[in-house]
Amino acid sequence: MNNISIGRYIPYNSKIHRLDPRLKLFSMILFMVMIFLRFGGAQTNYMDFIVYGFIAVIILIIMAIAHVKLSLLFKQLKSLWFVVLILLIINLLMPNDGPYFLIFNTLKIYHKALYDTAYIFIRLVLMISLTMILTSTTTPLDLTYAIEWYLTPFKIIKVPTHEIAMTISIALRFIPTLLDETDRIMKAQASRGVDFQNGKFREKVKAIISLIVPLLVSAFQRSEELANAMEARGYNPGAKRTRYRILKWKWLDTIALVLSLSLFALILYVSIAKIDIVVLISGLLG
Amino acid sequence: MSVLSVKNLTFGYEKDKPVLKNISFQIEQGKYIALIGHNGSGKSTLAKLIAGLLELQSGTIEVFGELLTDKNISVLRQKIGIVFQNPDNQFIGATVRDDIAFGLENNCVPHKEMDAIINEFAEKVNMTDFLDKEPTRLSGGQKQRVAIAGVLAMNPKIIIFDEATAMLDPKGKKEIREYILKMKKEDESLTIISITHDIEEAYNSDEVLVLNNGEIFLKGTPEEVFKDKNKLKEIDLDLPFLMKLKDKLSDCDIDVKDVKNLEELVNKLCQ
Known part of the structure; x- marks a missing residue:
């Protein structure tokens, strides 16, 4: 239960950690858009990989500054091999044309199938590393504040942004508590003879139900007590309240914003103008 | 001066099943009141009614001479703090700091003043070293100390402890008891209502209220209440x-x- 490393905050006092969460969220979205662009001409496909390599280098630099360990990324990627396998099988089964090579003189493996698999895989890896940088350098609470800030305009159309943010932050606060509880209930049920590991599908479902029902009951009890505690301390969702945590924009944030925007502009230009680096360089040389 | 006066209070979660039956009592300022009684005798319900967490059905509650109504509930609530039993379920903030700040935010304390207040009250309960820790890294006793700091920071006049030490180990229990006595010493005008199963604690209080089946069974100084041992034995309370x-x-x-x-x-x- 304790090996959930995806999206876990890793305390460290790096420059990336200190950046404004609003900026980090915005930059991550910019990077995501960059990854989803297509590059180069219709016939050549190496441009995609060149640009992805370029983005990967930048991500690696950010990871180095943020002191996010590569091993952590690999740990998360480990669970991805299954996805890659399925992707490969699907791509191999897709009807294709173009160059291919033969295995056992019967099975056609198209180059394009391998290319497509690699293409999707690289995009996945890049996106996972981006979200990992964001979540491991930003506390969940800061992220909530950032989301609340972006939602502020929607207050005009009566979206309860503050309540949404409060709900998210309480949910985040109770994840470890509920995980502990799950662990406790599993042990309690196991001591009463419930087997969570073995058995037929039906037996497993039964075992899971014996976990979920008490977990839900206790979660509802908790929520009632929590509501009482919040009310007793004067919480009133509609009323005006001051804030303890205030997001502060610093000069470092401006620099980071300019950097990510210019990178975005560059990549966008490369994509829209269909620039082919190989053609470009050979043109310059010749 | 009576800070709290309850008159003819009757309350039930279901119709025809009253949890509290026609209860009346007064509490003087600066007293340490122990509220004892068996499970289901209505102690916690009484606490929730006083703190304004449940709606009154019949009878009245006066806090500092003011009648508790729907309109002034948010104002009067600032005068009453309550520490609950479960340390986990009253920890609202992501860290100790945020949790103490929660009540301050609700009371519209300006941002600039918050840090000073947080540090002051964290020091009072000896949690200064833990200000940036998440609740999962704290023990039950530490979480209860944070809860006390959070309540104290709001500067209440009456603090209710609803079995605040029931889920703690002996060391945690002792600690919390000491902090309660310490803050009582620091502020003489503070009124404390402690709901407890601990007979020793009740014996050391200023006044004891024994609830049984939703009625006040006995009331008075510890000497008076515990003198009547046959009456206490009648409802199986220990001496x-x-x-x-x-x-x-x-x-x-x-x-x-x-x-x-x-x-x-x-x-x-x-x-």
């Missing part, structure tokens, strides 16, 4: 250790009637 010891000694014809605490008893016996 404090000192009382039991004194009884046994009296049976052996040793005169210890005037003894007030354990120390005096020891001295007397050693003579």
Whole structure:
């Protein structure tokens, strides 16, 4: 239960950690858009990989500054091999044309199938590393504040942004508590003879139900007590309240914003103008 | 001056099943009140009604001479703090700092003043070193200390402890008890209502209220209440250790009637 490393905050006092969460969220979205662009001409496909390599280098630099360990990324990627396998099988089964090579003189493996698999895989890896940088350098609470800030305009159309943010932050606060509880209930049920590991599908479902029902009951009890505690301390969702945590924009944030925007502009230009680096360089040389 | 006066309070979660039956009492400022009684006797319900967490059905509650109504509930609530039993379910912030700040945010304390207040009250409960820790990294006793700091930071006049030590280990229990006594010493005007199963704690309070089946069974100073041992036995409540010891000694014809605490008893016996 304790090996959930995806999206876990890793305390460290790096420059990336200190950046404004609003900026980090915005930059991550910019990077995501960059990854989803297509590059180069219709016939050549190496441009995609060149640009992805370029983005990967930048991500690696950010990871180095943020002191996010590569091993952590690999740990998360480990669970991805299954996805890659399925992707490969699907791509191999897709009807294709173009160059291919033969295995056992019967099975056609198209180059394009391998290319497509690699293409999707690289995009996945890049996106996972981006979200990992964001979540491991930003506390969940800061992220909530950032989301609340972006939602502020929607207050005009009566979206309860503050309540949404409060709900998210309480949910985040109770994840470890509920995980502990799950662990406790599993042990309690196991001591009463419930087997969570073995058995037929039906037996497993039964075992899971014996976990979920008490977990839900206790979660509802908790929520009632929590509501009482919040009310007793004067919480009133509609009323005006001051804030303890205030997001502060610093000069470092401006620099980071300019950097990510210019990178975005560059990549966008490369994509829209269909620039082919190989053609470009050979043109310059010749 | 009476800070809290409850008159003819009747309350039930279901119709025709009253949890509290026609309860009336008054509490003077600066007193340490122990509210004892068996599970289901209505202690926690009474606390929730006083704190304005449940809606009154019949009867009235006056806080500092003001009648508790729907309109002034948010104002009067600032005067009453309540520490609940479960340390986990009253920890609202992501860290100790945020949790103490939660009440301040609700009371619209300006941002600039918050840090000073947080540090002050964290120091009072000895949690300064843990300000940036998440609740999962704290023990039950530490979480309860944070809860106390969070309540104290709001500067209440009455603090209710709803079995605040029931889920703690003996060390945590002792700690919390010490903090309660310490803050009582620092602010004489603070009124404390402690809902407890701990007979010793009740014996050391200023006034004891015994609830049974939703009615006030006994009320008075600890000496008065625990003197009536046959009446307490009637509802299966235990006697404090000192009382039991004194009884046994009296049976052996040793005169210890005037003894007030354990120390005096020891001295007397050693003579």
